[in-house]
Amino acid sequence: MHYVSAEGITKSFGAGDLFKNISFHISEGDKIALIARNGFGKSTLLKILAGRETVDDGGVWINKDVTVALFEQEPKFDENKTVLENIFHTNHPIIAAIKEYENAIELNDEKKLSAALIKMDELNAWEFESSVKQILGKLNIHHLQSNVSELSGGQRKRIALAQTLIDIGFEHKHTLLIMDEPTNHLDIEMVEWLEHYLSQQHVTLLLVTHDRYFLDAVCNEIWEIDNTKLYTYKGDYENYLEKKAARIENEQANIDKARNLYRRELEWMRKQPKARTTKSKSRIDAFTETEQKAKQKIVDAQLQLQIKMSRLGGKIAEMKKVYKSYSDKVILKGFDYTFNKGERIGIIGKNGVGKSTFINILQGIEEADSGKINIGDTVVFGNFSQQGLVIKEDMRVIEYVKTFAESFPLAKGGSLSAAQFLELFLFPPEKQYTFLSSLSGGEKKRLQLLTVLFRNPNFLILDEPTNDLDLPTLSVLENFLLDYPGCVLIVSHDRYFMDKLVDHLFVFEGDGDVKDFPGNYTQYRLEEKKAVDSSQMKDNRRKAEPATNIQPTVSKKLSYKEKREFELLEKEIPELETEQKLLTEKMSGNISFEEITSVSERLQQINTLLEEKEMRWLELSEFAS
Incomplete structure (x- = not known):
């Protein structure tokens, strides 16, 4: 069944085209990942398909039996309503019944609960309620009576995700689910659950994601917007990289041929008299087409940088018997560690266990309750935080960079001006005079990274650096960090990013316990799985043994x-x-x-x-x- 058809659609932003004369089809069961550099039209295309924006030219047809559900990077809520009211916003009898049921439980109101149970029975809503409960539980959504205006950005993102999954799950047989960076602000366990949920569901999906493991697990086709065109690739991310490299090589060969022909034809044009025959006019027309091909440039720009890192002395950082709590919530409980030169450490753990607090304590941004934190005299921290760009007033990109320094020293000598440095970070001259407020989320992240590196740090701290960065920029950032001679501390839910870069992990297990695991994330998960399997085997053997000396247990009463x-x-x-x-x-x-x-x-x-x-x-x- 065809869900969507687009024919020759074009969309411009400012003076340039985001995409031009592109066509595509989406059929039932397709699971497609959309890739492009930040600012090249990914989110715009998603909004066009969801009816939030219009095309400048061409047409989009959506099957009348298909419902389009859009999960956006910046979710919109009714700020005057509770979490419960926003999640169960659809006016449908089953949704209304579950809303009343959850509300009665939350308020512990026996009278309302009794009426809600009768309605749930009448509508046979229990199976869907079980699915709702799973979604809310896995996304760690509680306190349904809280007002959404009081919530953090991460909490709002998870509530919006729950709202979307519940909406598509209860009624619509034919749904096109469009998701823009659904894994942002989810911890790794939530990402793995969502990955499993979407791969198991019979859902038609178009998504933008920077998480390559998530992409490979959920999608079987990749679309790329590049230089205003749309290219499609069947298969996984690795296959996409191979096919793209072959495409660029082929395009470059065609441009080289056009340039050779252009030189010959240019010579002919210069020798021709003003009065030309019909035959020569057709050659002139062909010359114009050849000239356009010859002057094409394949823009596969990548962030490239050789940093002149500040010298790092023998002493890096030492944390001795560090304790930190917030009332009854324990973050660190006697944490001990001595950092060494060139270490690459990943930090993982559920949301709210204190990962960001830990890196703030290390940098002296927050104080520990007790213990010692000794930082070497030569250490220069570079802090890429989740907070994003901090600006007092709107200004142009070039002006903002110059507030840090006019030039940037290079490892091999010499320096780059602020404008040249910006070009390395894929900000061409015309983009450098754009106001900060006009940049996309990914462009702001790229600019934030630039300002961190501009200070020549030798100890990089990256708190969720992959959020909102496009895949091409992420790939180059990874290559840069692999060659970076300083220390790197990374908090990230991006498993691919962690696997590629870190040597060992700090695993925040909760209640102040931090485990130092020697290996990357995939190795940690394999060890964890072995431990769980071993524990289950022991439990099974214990159950099979004759029950002797059984101690009475305190029974739990069912609600x-x-x-x-x-x-x-x-x-x-x-x-x-x-x-x-x-x-x-x-x-x-x-x-x-x-x-x-x-x-x-x-x-x-x-x-x-x-x-x-x-x-x-x-x-x-x-x-x-």
């Missing part, structure tokens, strides 16, 4: 909601098992290809549901007896 859930599970599980058996028998019979496809999809859904519901039944059954 009214949990009792109701347990009763429904005992009804739902046999029904699913019966349907599973019938569909399995149907698969072995003589059915058409279309039926095989639909039956296979339903079987997969049932298997997933059964696994989830059986695990939940086991959990509740321990306390139900």
